[in-house]
Amino acid sequence: MPEVKQQLLCYHCGELCTDESIIVDEKYFCCLGCKLVYEILEENNLCTYYDFNKTPGVQQRNLTGNRFSFLDEIPIKQQLINFQSKNEVQVLFKIPSMHCSSCIWLLENFKRIDSGIISSQVNFLKKELLIVFDESKTSLRKIVEQLAQTGYEPSLYLDSINKTEKKKVSRDRVIRIGIAGFSFGNIMLLSFPEYFSSGRIADPGLKQFFSYLILLLSLPVFLYCASEFFIKSFQALKHKASSIDIPIALGIAAIFIRSSYEIISQTGAGYFDSGSGLVFFMLIGRWFQDFTFESLAFDRDYKSYFPIAVTTIKNGLEKEVIVNDLKTNDRILIRNNEIIPVDGLLLKGTANIDYHFVTGESVPVNHQPGETVFAGGRQTGSMIELQVIKEISQSYLTQLWSRNILKKTESNFDKIVKAISKWFIAIVLFIAYVAGAYWWNTDIHKAINALTAVLIIACPCALALSAPFTYGNILRILGKNKIFLRDYHTIEKLADINMIVFDKTGTLTENNSSHINFVGETLTSDEEKIIFSLVRQSSHPLSKLLCKKIFSGSYYPVKEYKEEAGIGVSAVINSMIVKAGSNSFVGNFNESANNKTTKVFITINNYYRGFYEFNNHYRPGIKDLVSKLINKKYKLAVLTGDTENEKNNLNKLFSGKATLCFSQSPQNKLDFINAMQQNKSKVLMMGDGLNDAGALLKSDVGISVAENTNSFTPASDGIIDATQLPCLSNLLLYSKSAVRIIVISFIISIVYNIVGISYAVTGTLSPLIAAILMPISTISLVLFTVIASTIKGRMLKF
């Protein structure tokens, strides 16, 4: 009868406990890390942490050690903190691992763990923690270590120092919108008597009162809120350039001048209601335009990936140095799981470097002393000592990345807008002049009336509003679906794409999860347990994958454990010698072994049992995506740094309709894209690692595929969560419909302008009509674009 094992879940993080050895207060934990966090919380009376969510923690495998000793160095500290006054220091941390209300609770009550903390405030959406602490009672290093120990390690990368000031522009604009809205609403209310009596208010005193009040309320709108339109117009005119602000400023100025004149000379009621409404809506459009996703930065370069400091050895002493200050011939120490910041010569230790992010290779590369190790790789194994060959800005990787690839071409839409603005001003001025000239002979009053009315009513609202609202709405909807695009320009460019290039490892295939199957006589569960006991001792990525695959609740004690980095592991279990590793390591039993796939061979007691084969596991939904793309006549290609072993699988996946290129270096990928672009293709590149960075920048649109949108991805025009990759064809359809929606909104605006101008030239534009037409046109335009883009999104399952 098969044994039913009780599945023990860790009290802290909810992961499976491998055994029952770690237990405190009758609660089980999966590892020492989780147990440690629990004890810290228990000591400080913070167990309410567990009341908000069942298992709020995250697994704590990597204990801290001396990783943060660089935070004691004053130059490094100075660059990280926000400001300091007397003994109070304020610092802003980015903490990507916060994910629930327990996290917020714990972080805001952190002063119970460290009494030197005066206050801590969380901004959950931005995943930031603002801490004010007392320098005399605690230190930056201590706080960071404690955060790391409780599972909330702040992300400290090279871009945390020399932070640029965040602009407070959006706050300013909100204030202007508030004031404009206040005035707009009140002026409209005060204009009601005017509307309902067609200008014949009985009591002249009341009439004066209303009109002067309206004038007073409009002053802040025209002098303060609308100032940005005037300033930008002057700048454009100075440079003889065309800009959408010019017709808007013209209209606003006309309204202000004419209305003030009418009120002061008591010849009319003015058009301040439409005017302040115009300013209000325009400002909202501008605000919406600036409403980009602040939680994701798109200008990522190597600085968001590299650590801030590294341990150097000078005259036998270890010292922490900022990576920017490293010089050639310095000697540095890199520990397990640390990223190598510079190209270096390996002096001491065995390097087992995971270059996945740099070259796309999923298996770590083994280096011996005397070989060169490249920046961007991550060491997996014991500590190594390197001699710096090139400074950080000179290393191969950063050179590749800071290449001057000019990406900033003007978007089609911007060009169209500029052209239309020019024509618009010209046509409006022409009509105004003609209308004025027509009436000049019969009735001068009517002439001026008509002229200014044309200037007032003609509104390029569509130009200024349709793009922000349509694109802005689409960006927002896509963001909710974990597709983050950089700006409007990107959506436009997506509509023009005719070729799509994919990276393989990490983009088409799932990261860190290969499909494993055992080739050989089926293993008994006891044998599996033995193998499990062996491989769980190793930190090699293949061992970790095997562990997940043949997970067993308990394991045998292991004796004489030996690991040859990158080659294999062996041990004595239950008096049998067990080996797992490469063919030559276990004894060359399989002569026909080809090199098409990664294999881990197993021998138990020197008896060859077979091997585990690691196959690339393609993401679900890719096959469907590919067939849809082929249907829509997109050209496809796959560029990968891996060898040809996946050729057959890829051909099957793409039905032979894609160009496949293997063993591609970052430079190869860039050259391929360049060649395609010379051939008049518009290329969309989907990639995930630093090795794709050059190609992502060079292509017309570059999108990074990320498993975890909080961790690092290279600079690109967009970031898509890996699970959403199958939505790519719908994304392209969506971008095409965006352009159509904007065209329709232009037509609506033209209709409005025709109606309005026909009233204006006949000199019959009363404030009432203006007040009806302008808000209606603006609101209908905005409603149309927002509703149309939302409905289209729903149809495409966004």
Next chain:
Amino acid sequence: MSVIIVLITVSLVVAAGFLISFLWAVKSGQYEDDYTPSVRILFDNDILENKDPEKK
């Protein structure tokens, strides 16, 4: 009928008061984060809890 002048003036003053408090809120950064406060109000006030154990 002229009492409407008084009424309008008073209501404008009240509305201006609201505008000022809106501007004040924006300036003090209240709208920078509109999610975390919704979670924060659900936390217990632990200072009271610590004072109460004898009464429990």
